[in-house]
Amino acid sequence: MKVIKEKHPLLMRWTHWVNFPILSIMIWSGLLIYWANDTYTFTIFSVTFIRFFPQGFYDALHIPRRLAEGMAFHFLFMWFFALNGFLYVSYTIISGQWRELVPNRHSFKEAWRVVLHDLHIRKMAPPQNKYNAAQRIAYTAIIVMGFGSLITGLAIYKPVQFNYLAWICGGYHLARIWHFVLTIGYVLFFLVHVVQVVLAGWNNFRSVISGFEVIDEKPLPAIQIQSDETNEKTE
Amino acid sequence: MKSRCPLFKFKAMKLTKKLSKVFSRNKAPKRELTVEQKISRRNFISFGSFLVLGGAAYGGWRWLYTSPNEVPGITGEAHKPLRAVLNANEKVVRQLYSNKNLVKTYPKEMAAKVVRHNSDIGSEGLIDIDAWKLSVKKHTGEMLNIGIDEIKKLPKTEIIYDFKCVEGWDQISHWGGVKFSDFIAHFKLDAETRFEYVGMETPDKEYYVGVDMPSAMHPQTLLAYEVNEKPLPPKHGAPLRLIIPVKYGIKNLKRIGSISFSSNRPPDYWAEQGYDYYAGL
Numbered sequence: 001m002k003v004i005k006e007k008h009p010l011l012m013r014w015t016h017w018v019n020f021p022i023l024s025i026m027i028w029s030g031l032l033i034y035w036a037n038d039t040y041t042f043t044i045f046s047v048t049f050i051r052f053f054p055q056g057f058y059d060a061l062h063i064p065r066r067l068a069e070g071m072a073f074h075f076l077f078m079w080f081f082a083l084n085g086f087l088y089v090s091y092t093i094i095s096g097q098w099r100e101l102v103p104n105r106h107s108f109k110e111a112w113r114v115v116l117h118d119l120h121i122r123k124m125a126p127p128q129n130k131y132n133a134a135q136r137i138a139y140t141a142i143i144v145m146g147f148g149s150l151i152t153g154l155a156i157y158k159p160v161q162f163n164y165l166a167w168i169c170g171g172y173h174l175a176r177i178w179h180f181v182l183t184i185g186y187v188l189f190f191l192v193h194v195v196q197v198v199l200a201g202w203n204n205f206r207s208v209i210s211g212f213e214v215i216d217e218k219p220l221p222a223i224q225i226q227s228d229e230t231n232e233k234t235e
Numbered sequence: 236m237k238s239r240c241p242l243f244k245f246k247a248m249k250l251t252k253k254l255s256k257v258f259s260r261n262k263a264p265k266r267e268l269t270v271e272q273k274i275s276r277r278n279f280i281s282f283g284s285f286l287v288l289g290g291a292a293y294g295g296w297r298w299l300y301t302s303p304n305e306v307p308g309i310t311g312e313a314h315k316p317l318r319a320v321l322n323a324n325e326k327v328v329r330q331l332y333s334n335k336n337l338v339k340t341y342p343k344e345m346a347a348k349v350v351r352h353n354s355d356i357g358s359e360g361l362i363d364i365d366a367w368k369l370s371v372k373k374h375t376g377e378m379l380n381i382g383i384d385e386i387k388k389l390p391k392t393e394i395i396y397d398f399k400c401v402e403g404w405d406q407i408s409h410w411g412g413v414k415f416s417d418f419i420a421h422f423k424l425d426a427e428t429r430f431e432y433v434g435m436e437t438p439d440k441e442y443y444v445g446v447d448m449p450s451a452m453h454p455q456t457l458l459a460y461e462v463n464e465k466p467l468p469p470k471h472g473a474p475l476r477l478i479i480p481v482k483y484g485i486k487n488l489k490r491i492g493s494i495s496f497s498s499n500r501p502p503d504y505w506a507e508q509g510y511d512y513y514a515g516l
Contacts, residue, residue: 072511171339
């Protein structure tokens with residue numbers, strides 16, 4: 001028998017989806033800014049592995065020569081980014097949803113099992129609940145990252161007025177690098193996230209829009225072997 | 236009074252009974268929705284509003300992205316709504332501004348030996364330093380013409396700080412000169428500081444900036460004539476340039492020709508080209 005099981009509250013769904021276009025615009029306008037001084041490389045032992053970004057990438061996205069425009073968009077959508085994050089975090093705290101979300105002392109051990117299970121190395125699935133251990137870590141990390149973007153962003157935006165924030169980030173120069181690294185982190189998160197959502201299937205995807213999952217509950221057997229006490233509990 | 240009460244109570248009870256009957260008749264018992272019906276109903280509402288609001292968001296974005304540019308004036312080249320936001324942000328940021336917030340300074344050894352140079356607009360080629368005079372336009376119409384030696388006689392202030400370019404690069408560099416506030420005091424320009432803005436121009440008027448008075452009077456704002464303890468070379472704005480650590484490099488005008496004071500925003504080279512007028516740090 002099909003049963004509706006509530007999963008994601010309205011506000012968590014909305015802040016999730018609202019964040020997608022906001023973060024896209026922030027990354028895009030951030031690229032318009034980064035282009036003006038694209039000096040970051042990923043270098044180990046003086047071997048450069050990655051240089052951000054190839055000219056073809058810039059040309060395809062019409063990035064070059066739009067610094068002023070990029071800054072103007074960035075400094076509008078920063079407000080929405082902060083507000084949306086504030087709404088999500090306050091709601092998660094006030095509603096108690098954080099209990100399902102924040103990693104607990106078992107999460108790090110369990111997350112490893114989730115990874116092994118997802119890679120088809122381990123057969124037994126670890127406990128799922130609303131989020132499994134790996135999800136708890138990932139979804140909490142992304143919030144911490146968002147907060148990091150806000151702090152590093154403010155440190156870059158007004159490094160003299162917010163000189164204590166710049167100091168926390170290790171100075172203006174380093175704050176910019178953190179800000180950039182976090183963005184790369186979002187992109188990597190996004191790629192894994194989308195693959196996982198596709199693999200998880202329709203029921204899971206729908207729950208982030210409609211809020212509920214449909215589960216197939218087996219009807220209770222006519223002859224109940226369980227004692228009355230446990231029956232009461234299952235009801 | 237009390238004796239009337241029981242009767243009244245009785246009547247009232249009858250009335251509420253009648254009323255509740257009327258209402259309960261309206262609430263004809265609906266057949267409860269099946270799980271399938273509930274699912275499709277909730278899906279319809281959720282996905283419907285998702286599509287409608289998603290479409291509205293896209294429409295809003297297209298509106299903003301294709302919005303016309305502002306009318307060119309003191310500022311220009313920015314989408315009209317975005318310029319309004321830049322100006323609104325300025326109001327917020329000015330609330331946070333304090334002359335007590337200082338830019339971080341560094342030891343001399345950390346200063347770059349080769350100081351980065353980005354643009355020549357307004358300071359191309361060489362200039363006859365002996366013939367050069369800084370003209371200061373007072374609000375009375377009076378004009379001061381000050382030679383570089385006269386400026387060098389004033390108390391010297393040095394600063395080694397992280398110069399920040401709007402493009403994104405930054406460099407620790409070492410500058411020496413006179414504090415703008417000392418300059419104001421020495422030449423008895425205090426009356427000019429009640430204006431809201433300082434305007435500066437290169438001698439050829441090719442490059443020009445407007446700076447709000449609090450930032451100009453910031454204790455780390457210099458009229459600099461030295462870099463790395465040597466007189467400014469031409470490409471760094473000889474003989475005198477602005478070093479204003481609370482602003483991006485674009486406001487640090489090289490080769491100052493004239494200084495004026497105004498209650499309105501003076502023309503600003505990069506603000507005309509889509510950049511934030513305030514450009515504060």
